[in-house]
Amino acid sequence: MPKDTFYNLPEEKRQTIYEAALDEFSIHPFKQASINRVVEAAGIAKGSFYQYFQDKKDLYKFLVEEIFQKKIAYLTPEMQNPFNMDCFSLIRELFRSGVRFAKDNPKLAKIAQHLMSNSEKDTYLEIMEEKKGEGIQIYKMILEKGMEKGDVRGDINLDIAAFFLFQLSNSLSDGFMDMFHQGDEAQLMERVEDMIEILKYGISNNRLESENE
């Protein structure tokens, strides 16, 4: 929701501001991010900033919107009709696109992480009220479809499973990349496979029927 003035800016200047903001908000969570530093890094006047954006939160919303837009762009074409896909393929693709996004846009990914980290819960709620239902609900829907199709076991707790998936997908950007060879996309994708594998079949060595009581 930047003001028109921002969009009327010459492309180059707009970009400069955008990147200064990216730098600041990817390093600091919302409250600690400093508009002072942003305007200094961007080389614009303090007053100018407030002509482009309502306030600090307005800038933040703008960045978050960018995250959403860009993240969607990383979805593969076949995901346009997600429910034609096999459930696990869909999850795999979501995870893979998440990894690719984080790899190509590490700063945006950091911002996303701060936002999700619920140290920012109040900021999050204020900003996300219009985006309600995002997040866990999507995974629940996917799993429900999978269950209907018979891909997913009928006896699991869907909420828990969706919670599972949500937690994992949120962790993909930062901790995951830090930990698992962040430079090499091929390796990261193998780790995604490992994840899916565990998700599908669990980690127990025993079959379900012989163990389940």
Next chain:
Amino acid sequence: MPKDTFYNLPEEKRQTIYEAALDEFSIHPFKQASINRVVEAAGIAKGSFYQYFQDKKDLYKFLVEEIFQKKIAYLTPEMQNPFNMDCFSLIRELFRSGVRFAKDNPKLAKIAQHLMSNSEKDTYLEIMEEKKGEGIQIYKMILEKGMEKGDVRGDINLDIAAFFLFQLSNSLSDGFMDMFHQGDEAQLMERVEDMIEILKYGISNNRLESENE
């Protein structure tokens, strides 16, 4: 590491300060937590605070130490010798104790969550240097033992599985409780069972051997 003066305080006053601190640090991550607000809430002079604690970080460390102490108290007695236990029972107990802790000490649990949220990574590192090895490593060890005993499949990626467990256990306190009927311990424990179930056997409806390529 509060100063002696803090421990010499009359129980009641110490408690007041402790709770003011709890309130502040459970709502705000370290950097945003305000000593000003703490002293105002506690009804003490600014100078007094600094007679009890070295500085802001000192207070924080104290709270974190409380978390560790209390969390340990929630471990069941049979977990004193953890490696005599079945791997999944151990994980189950860790999760259950985590839930019980979070239910009884929701503010401490929030603080723990902030600390783990890696928006606070630098604060975390500074404070945790002496507690190295905590975290993911523990889960990896558990899984390794489980693999040796034959409880855990030999073909999974241990790092990923440990990462899995770590993410889940961190999520137990806050999101988990918000989502799953936080008032009712029995229900929460059932959700833990659901989690373990999924963790063990996965969510796929198909057996491993027929699916694996």
Next chain:
Amino acid sequence: MPKDTFYNLPEEKRQTIYEAALDEFSIHPFKQASINRVVEAAGIAKGSFYQYFQDKKDLYKFLVEEIFQKKIAYLTPEMQNPFNMDCFSLIRELFRSGVRFAKDNPKLAKIAQHLMSNSEKDTYLEIMEEKKGEGIQIYKMILEKGMEKGDVRGDINLDIAAFFLFQLSNSLSDGFMDMFHQGDEAQLMERVEDMIEILKYGISNNRLESENE
């Protein structure tokens, strides 16, 4: 090194701030000087100060720089080529310019004195690193030249003599002026002559050769 914002200020306001700073730092050595008092005396907001200067040290450096600039302006034209001059004439001119500077800029002179007082040694070093070699070394060079030319006795300890001169020149501004009729420049200059006289011929009534053992 004030920021541009300081130099962009209307002359009058800049002057007000400058004088408030002068007052504060001429009365108190660096560590004890209070930015709070400066801004109050200058009638500006605390935040404004930090828009003009990086920090307290930045203001201090600015004042010190003023001292250097102004002090140079008090050197007489013939001192542009100092080593064409007779050694004692040079010293005399240095002392005289020091006195004139202190008379016209008593507050700057006080600041200079604090800076030299080596109660401030650490502050001094931090600020003066770029101005290395100032101070005693200059006097040593002057004396060396004088010795080469035969104006200065060959048997004196140059380091001690330079130390002598340095101490005296530092003392010119404050103690000296307090003591010797500070209002009357002519009288002060006579005292400088007295000083040079003693410096040249000593205070003993006896000749060197009959006394020296």
Next chain:
Amino acid sequence: MPKDTFYNLPEEKRQTIYEAALDEFSIHPFKQASINRVVEAAGIAKGSFYQYFQDKKDLYKFLVEEIFQKKIAYLTPEMQNPFNMDCFSLIRELFRSGVRFAKDNPKLAKIAQHLMSNSEKDTYLEIMEEKKGEGIQIYKMILEKGMEKGDVRGDINLDIAAFFLFQLSNSLSDGFMDMFHQGDEAQLMERVEDMIEILKYGISNNRLESENE
């Protein structure tokens, strides 16, 4: 002027406090010296301090008094009747005793220096009001006597010469020792001789009569 309670203290405790105070005040000038640090270093209660001393200034006065007492103890016996001595011998002895004092009591010497540095002028005046006339006046008297006896030239400005001597003697402790091989007393004493030499005969290579106009 410490209170009786201080003198009633067991020797050892009194000494501990004295040394803690020495450490603090030799490092920091009066205003920056911290009673907090002193009591902590001395291991006594905050309240106790104020039972031994009126306030911070009282402690300071005590230390300054120590300086005077100790400095007198460094005067050689023949200086008990100073005016029987040759004027230059007297000055030499004063300087030598100053150097010995600074070498044996470096912390007291530092305190003296802070006190003299006239960054502390207000503190100085408050504390020294009862000691008026110390300092320069002594040197003036010595020089007057020397002039009467014919040791000192009759045509010099006594005030300036006394000022000279005063500046030099104040510089002996710190700058002097830093600069001139502070460890080796013999060397330091040679430097004192160099000083006296210059003081007596000046640094000019020419005789007085041929140069004087």
Next chain:
DNA sequence: GATGAATGAGTGTTCATTCAT
């Protein structure tokens, strides 16, 4: 539309001193 000076409340921290016990 662009500017950047102005603001005052906020931050964590230190201080000398008092006083009830």
Next chain:
DNA sequence: TATGAATGAACACTCATTCAT
């Protein structure tokens, strides 16, 4: 006599935002 908890003003510095030009 010894204690040490209590205090509140002071410190340097940062902040998001406003507004006259």
